[in-house]
Amino acid sequence: xxxxxxxxxxxxxxxxxxxxxxxxxxxxxxxxxxxxKEKGWDxxxxxxxxxxxxxxxxxxxxxxxxxxxxxxxxxxxxxSLQDRDLQIGSSQGHGLSTQTNPFASMDKAVELQxxxxxxxxxxxxxxxxxxxxxxARQKIKTSTLK
Numbered sequence: 001x002x003x004x005x006x007x008x009x010x011x012x013x014x015x016x017x018x019x020x021x022x023x024x025x026x027x028x029x030x031x032x033x034x035x036x037k038e039k040g041w042d043x044x045x046x047x048x049x050x051x052x053x054x055x056x057x058x059x060x061x062x063x064x065x066x067x068x069x070x071x072x073x074x075x076x077x078x079x080s081l082q083d084r085d086l087q088i089g090s091s092q093g094h095g096l097s098t099q100t101n102p103f104a105s106m107d108k109a110v111e112l113q114x115x116x117x118x119x120x121x122x123x124x125x126x127x128x129x130x131x132x133x134x135x136a137r138q139k140i141k142t143s144t145l146k
Contacts, residue, residue, distance in 0.1 A: 021047060021050035021051055021054055022050065022054065023041070023046075023049070023050050023053060023059065023060060024053070024059030024060070024084055025059060025060050025061075025062055026059055026060070026061045026062070026082050027061070027062045027063065027064075028063075029062075029063065029064060029065070031064075031065075031066075031110070031113070032062050032064050032113075032117065035110070035113065035114045035117070036117075039114055041118065041121075042114070042115070042118040043118040043119075043121040043122050044122055045122075049121070049126060052126050052127075052130065053081070053126075056130050056133070056134075057083065057084045057085065058081045058082065058083060058084060058129075058130060058133055059081070059082050059083075059084050060079055060080075060081065060082070060121065060124075061079065061080045061081065061082040061089050062077060062078070062079050062117055062120075063077065063078045063079075064076060064077035064078070064113050064116060064117050064120075065113060066106070066109035066110040066111075066112055066113030066116075067106075067109050068104045068105065068106060068109050071102075071104045072100055072101070072102055072104060073100065073101040073102075073103060073104055073105060073106075073108035073109040073112055074098065074099070074100050074109060074112060075098070075099045075100075075109055075110070075111070075112025075113035075114070075115060075116040076096075076097065076098040076099070076113070076116050077095075077096070077097050077113065077116040077117040077119070077120040078094060078095070078096050078120060079094065079095045079096075079117070079120040079121050079123075079124050080093070080094045080095075080124070080129065081093065081124070081126070081129040081130060081132075081133050082133075083133060083136075083137065086137070086140065088133070088136045088137065088140065089133065089136070090128075090129040090130070090132035090133040090136070091132050091136070092125070092128050092129060092131070092132040093124055093125035093126065093127070093128035093129025093130075093131075093132055094124065094129070095119075095120040095121055095122065095123030095124035095125075096120055096123060097115075097116040097117075097119035097120040097123060098116060099112040099113075099115050099116045099119070100112065
């Protein structure tokens with residue numbers, strides 16, 4: 001059974017790991033953590049993405065919400081890469097997704113939020129994001145050596 005490890009932006013919480021690889025998630029929205037804990041992941045190439053993130057000591061920073069507006073269910077997500085130890089993120093390679101459904105209900109909106117998270121992860125340019133994250137790390141390293 002696959003498990004996963006989730007970390008909040010301010011505190012980390014161990015929930016498990018997919019096979020031998022863990023994707024670490026940073027989010028200030030507890031609903032994001034709950035959704036992933038309950039439903040797991042649904043994005044393509046989990047193992048390859050997970051290995052790249054682990055090797056680079058990076059995780060996913062997820063901002064997402066589900067709501068009903070004007071009689072339409074909406075779920076949206078923004079995903080970027082974040083260093084596992086430092087509170088710095090990538091400035092490039094982000095993934096975005098918005099999902100809608102004419103059936104207006106919060107249950108549907110939360111379901112759409114889950115799908116938006118996974119589609120946004122698929123839209124992330126992992127290599128570009130990791131390059132950006134490494135540049136940010138280098139800037140911090142250089143500034144602390146002065």
